Amino acid sequence: MISLKIYIDSADLDEIKKAYEWGIADGVTTNPSLLKKAVGKRADINMKKYIIDILKTAEGTPVSLEVTTETSKEMIAEGKKLYELFNPVAGNVVIKIPVNPAYTDADKTHFDGIKTIKALSTEGIPVNTTLIFTPEQALLAAKAGARYVSPFAGRVDDLIRKNSGMSFGKDDYYPHDGKTKDGVVQDDTGVVSGIDLVSQCVDILRYYGLETEVLAASLRNPRQVRDAALVGADIATLPFPVIADMLKHKKTYEGMEAFKKDIVDEYARL
Numbered sequence: 001m002i003s004l005k006i007y008i009d010s011a012d013l014d015e016i017k018k019a020y021e022w023g024i025a026d027g028v029t030t031n032p033s034l035l036k037k038a039v040g041k042r043a044d045i046n047m048k049k050y051i052i053d054i055l056k057t058a059e060g061t062p063v064s065l066e067v068t069t070e071t072s073k074e075m076i077a078e079g080k081k082l083y084e085l086f087n088p089v090a091g092n093v094v095i096k097i098p099v100n101p102a103y104t105d106a107d108k109t110h111f112d113g114i115k116t117i118k119a120l121s122t123e124g125i126p127v128n129t130t131l132i133f134t135p136e137q138a139l140l141a142a143k144a145g146a147r148y149v150s151p152f153a154g155r156v157d158d159l160i161r162k163n164s165g166m167s168f169g170k171d172d173y174y175p176h177d178g179k180t181k182d183g184v185v186q187d188d189t190g191v192v193s194g195i196d197l198v199s200q201c202v203d204i205l206r207y208y209g210l211e212t213e214v215l216a217a218s219l220r221n222p223r224q225v226r227d228a229a230l231v232g233a234d235i236a237t238l239p240f241p242v243i244a245d246m247l248k249h250k251k252t253y254e255g256m257e258a259f260k261k262d263i264v265d266e267y268a269r270l
Ligand code: E4P
Pocket: 009, 029, 030, 031, 130, 150, 152, 154, 155, 217, 218, 219, 237
């Protein structure tokens, strides 16, 4: 049976442990910012041991570890090093590679992500391609052999809102069909929302029978998770607070209160 897989987008070991104990996690995605947030300046933490704990906690399900270098030579070496060091622990390491490590159009490293994906995939190392902002980037990463492509939904919404002068909070819901300004639907390169980006990636990869999985990333609220499921994403990677918010509803609380009162009365007669 196929179902939406849920990964936990976190490097916080306590959060990861809870998600696995409760049976709701199918994988973990980390990035350098998440590791910094989780471990910070804690001198008592041994990073190697900490990552090993994450890998063991994930019970053999995929854990993405991101490279921190920028040329293909460096990223291939770093990806192999991370894989050789950590994959023997639980056989579940995925190396996260930026689709394009350049900073500007003028840089010379635009193909270094693709070269790295090809090299690592050819050696049997699974790659999760990160920082995907267009369906074309996803297509090229898939063709180069990536196991996963990660369209960054929330950051696309941020970009469209910023370019359109909309005020917004980071976690605000942005509709799949986009928003209009002066009667025109706002977009970035023909993408009208983060979920539209996910949807276009899913459509293109499915249309051509590519096996790369679409991992909806940068999801910031439960409705975006629902939308990602509705457009057929293979995986949604979620920060722990978003998973918690998925369970909340005012009428659920009200219903609980009412049941609780009745249960007390009825069970008193047992
Ligand atoms: C996961 O792979 C990404 O690094 C993460 O989802 C980014 O989320 P953010 O845009 O909220 O930082």
